[in-house]
Amino acid sequence: MARTGRRPxxxxxxxxxxxxxxxxxxxxxxxxxxxxxxxxxxxxDPALVHHQFGSKEALFLQVMDLPVDLAGGVGTLLAGxxxxxxxxxxxxxxxxxxxxxxxxxxxxxxxxxxxxxQAAALLRELVxxxxxxxxxxxxxxxxxxxxxVLAGSQMVGLLMARFVVGIEPLASLDRDTLASAVGPTxxxxxxxxxxxxxxxxx
Amino acid sequence: MARTGRRPxxxxxxxxxxxxxxxxxxxxxxxxxxxxxxxxxxxxDPALVHHQFGSKEALFLQVMDLPVDLAGGVGTLLAGxxxxxxxxxxxxxxxxxxxxxxxxxxxxxxxxxxxxxQAAALLRELVxxxxxxxxxxxxxxxxxxxxxVLAGSQMVGLLMARFVVGIEPLASLDRDTLASAVGPTxxxxxxxxxxxxxxxxx
Numbered sequence: 432m433a434r435t436g437r438r439p440x441x442x443x444x445x446x447x448x449x450x451x452x453x454x455x456x457x458x459x460x461x462x463x464x465x466x467x468x469x470x471x472x473x474x475x476d477p478a479l480v481h482h483q484f485g486s487k488e489a490l491f492l493q494v495m496d497l498p499v500d501l502a503g504g505v506g507t508l509l510a511g512x513x514x515x516x517x518x519x520x521x522x523x524x525x526x527x528x529x530x531x532x533x534x535x536x537x538x539x540x541x542x543x544x545x546x547x548x549q550a551a552a553l554l555r556e557l558v559x560x561x562x563x564x565x566x567x568x569x570x571x572x573x574x575x576x577x578x579x580v581l582a583g584s585q586m587v588g589l590l591m592a593r594f595v596v597g598i599e600p601l602a603s604l605d606r607d608t609l610a611s612a613v614g615p616t617x618x619x620x621x622x623x624x625x626x627x628x629x630x631x632x633x
Numbered sequence: 634m635a636r637t638g639r640r641p642x643x644x645x646x647x648x649x650x651x652x653x654x655x656x657x658x659x660x661x662x663x664x665x666x667x668x669x670x671x672x673x674x675x676x677x678d679p680a681l682v683h684h685q686f687g688s689k690e691a692l693f694l695q696v697m698d699l700p701v702d703l704a705g706g707v708g709t710l711l712a713g714x715x716x717x718x719x720x721x722x723x724x725x726x727x728x729x730x731x732x733x734x735x736x737x738x739x740x741x742x743x744x745x746x747x748x749x750x751q752a753a754a755l756l757r758e759l760v761x762x763x764x765x766x767x768x769x770x771x772x773x774x775x776x777x778x779x780x781x782v783l784a785g786s787q788m789v790g791l792l793m794a795r796f797v798v799g800i801e802p803l804a805s806l807d808r809d810t811l812a813s814a815v816g817p818t819x820x821x822x823x824x825x826x827x828x829x830x831x832x833x834x835x
Contacts, residue, residue, distance in 0.1 A: 542747045544798060551798045559800065580794055580803040581814060588790020592782055596746055596753040598761065601782040612783060612827045616818045625814045 441483075448473045448480055449494045456491060457535035460543040461550040466490070488549055492556065501561045509569040513622055518614025520566070520621075524586055525606045528594060541587065541595055558583045567621055574625070581620040589613055643685075650675045650682055651696045658693060659737035662745040663752040668692070690751055694758065703763045711771040715824055720816025722768070722823075726788055727808045730796060743789065743797055760785045769823055776827070783822040791815055 451472035455464045466487055470477035484490035504523055508516055528534050540557065543550030563579035563586075572578060592598045593609070601609065619625075653675035657666045668689055672679035686692035706725055710718055730736050742759065745752030765781035765788075774780060794800045795811070803811065821827075 545744045545747050545793070555798065555800055577802050577806070577814075580800050583800070584790035584794040584803065584815075585787050585818070586790070587793060588786035588788070591747070591789060591793075592786040596757065598757055598782050598785070600779050601786065604779070612779075613786075615821065616787065619817065620814075 444473075444475060444479070445483060448475060448483065448490075452480075452484075452490055452494045453532070453536060456494070456539055458539075460539035461487070461491060461553060462543045462547045464491075488553055491553060501557070502565070505562060505565050505569065508566060513570060515614070515618070516566075516570070517616065517618030517621060518610050520582070520617050521586070521589075521610035521613050522606065524590070525593075525610060528590060529606065534594065537590070538595060541591060554587075558587065570622055572622060578620050578625070581625075582617050585613060585616050585620070646675075646677060646681070647685060650677060650685065650692075654682075654686075654692055654696045655734070655738060658696070658741055660741075662741035663689070663693060663755060664745045664749045666693075690755055693755060703759070704767070707764060707767050707771065710768060715772060717816070717820070718768075718772070719818065719820030719823060720812050722784070722819050723788070723791075723812035723815050724808065726792070727795075727812060730792060731808065736796065739792070740797060743793060756789075760789060772824055774824060780822050780827070783827075784819050787815060787818050787822070 448469065452464070452469045455469050455472060459468075464487065466480050467477045469490070470480045473480070480490065484493055504527075508519055508523065511519055528537060540550060540554050544554040545551075559579050563583050564575060567575035567578040567582070589601075589609075592601050593604075594602075604612075650671065654666070654671045657671050657674060660666075661670075666689065668682050669679045671692070672682045675682070682692065686695055706729075710721055710725065713721055730739060742752060742756050746756040747753075761781050765784050766777060769777035769780040769784070791803075791811075794803050795806075796804075806814075
């Protein structure tokens with residue numbers, strides 16, 4: 432057989448593995464996906480998947496970074512200033528979930544997280560460690576960690592109600608209306624005095 | 634064999650079925666439980682379970698009513714007046730989850746709800762239809778349904794973070810501190826102007 436075009440290199444293989452991984456994570460969730468199945472779908476040896484990306488969880492985090500630039504999103508939100516950052520955060524997250532390459536993967540993460548500790552650790556990593564903690568820390572208030580988790584609890588509950596369980600009227604509310612309804616909650620968790628946290632200190 | 638004591642009546646059988654159902658729902662979740670297994674555990678014919686309680690979901694709702702009196706809780710919260718009702722609601726829910734006969738069952742409901750539409754309907758029934766909607770309606774603001782779902786999204790997200798995924802520092806925060814941190818969120822959803830909802834109207 433004549434070889435047409437250039438020989439596939441490392442970056443083609445990585446891209447093919449990443450595409451296969453996104454499809455399989457979306458279809459089966461973290462728990463149901465396997466390095467073996469991803470290798471098979473990408474047409475490569477599973478050992479190569481492991482060699483290039485590490486564990487299944489590490490692979491997940493790396494392919495997830497492609498569709499959503501969390502660090503960039505945090506930077507953009509902080510650059511917009513503190514005023515209204517809660518509503519802009521809600522809009523950013525809801526818009527990301529409206530993207531067809533993001534929603535099925537994140538649905539898989541949330542579904543897996545309630546039963547699988549490794550998927551729960553991934554959800555924590557994506558929502559808290561990479562997004563809300565740096566956001567809260569960038570705003571410079573004390574108790575950034577608790578603020579991040581409180582904001583995360585509202586966002587995850589909202590995403591469950593809207594996309595996982597689909598509870599009306601929230602599920603079909605337009606994005607901007609929903610963002611302005613929950614924005615002040617996120618704003619308060621991230622930037623305002625939290626009575627309970629003060630009470631804990633004294 | 635001599636029969637000792639009185640003959641078991643309908644109410645003994647119901648109580649035995651209810652106890653078996655609570656144990657099995659707690660252990661396996663809604664999805665994993667079956668009328669057959671509950672009948673076997675209670676020592677009765679599954680047909681009798683069905684005859685006395687109806688479907689698996691109807692059985693679940695009936696046995697759930699035993700540990701948490703939702704209608705009574707809503708009445709007590711409303712009787713306490715509008716001021717601080719968000720924080721009292723958070724305290725009520727967190728206290729219910731600290732009861733050993735409630736938490737495993739509700740963990741099962743939340744775990745099942747993310748993958749099983751029937752369990753999702755149960756979660757909606759318990760959180761929205763029986764608790765938050767009557768609470769919001771009792772407070773007399775427009776958009777009671779949306780207010781209930783927004784408050785529910787915060788409560789379910791909080792319960793997931795605290796009890797299902799166990800994210801620190803939220804997971805081990807004392808109940809009163811946590812209730813005062815999220816109380817104003819629930820207060821706003823239930824009683825205050827929601828900018829987004831106003832915008833939708835005009």
